[in-house]
Amino acid sequence: MCEQPAGRRFYEGEAPAEPSIRSTRRLGGSLALPLSRNSGSLVTYLPESREAIQDLIPPMKQILQVVTTTGSRSEAERLAAQLVERRLAGCVQIDGPLHSTYRWQGAIESAEEWRCTVKTSADLWPAVEAAIRQEHSYDVPEILAIPVAHVGSDYEAWLREQMVSDRSASDADASQHGLP
16 A cells, blocks of 8 residues: 555555655565556665664564674684574674774774674574674674665575574574473
């Protein structure tokens, strides 16, 4: 259903006389604007802010890239393997070494680190964050979740096949620890 500023609602197949941001309809997590009343063609609306993008995509459907850094390549590889093995991520890419400069406990520090880029979904975010915190050697690990605005449909389908739902992940974790 679409809506014009005057309040007239349009249904699929119809188009408003003058397309505007308000005369939109959702198409697979984005908004589409009719190009003209009779053309049947649509143009995709790309929101200007991350919050606007997040509002368009239901949390369970949204793909995230979660970024963390580790102090060694072996720690990065171990973390990547655990996330993929537990089906909390479809893929984890490791790159580095990187050079990081930061303030820690009042002093300027410098370190060599490895970055893990975790491909997951928003419904798995709590389990991914918990797994990273549990396995990480840092007192305060960097854990950034970045929403993906667009993803190829074939890659998205493959990625989702590699992951479990949030409920399944919680159940799998509980059964591994002998909980019902």
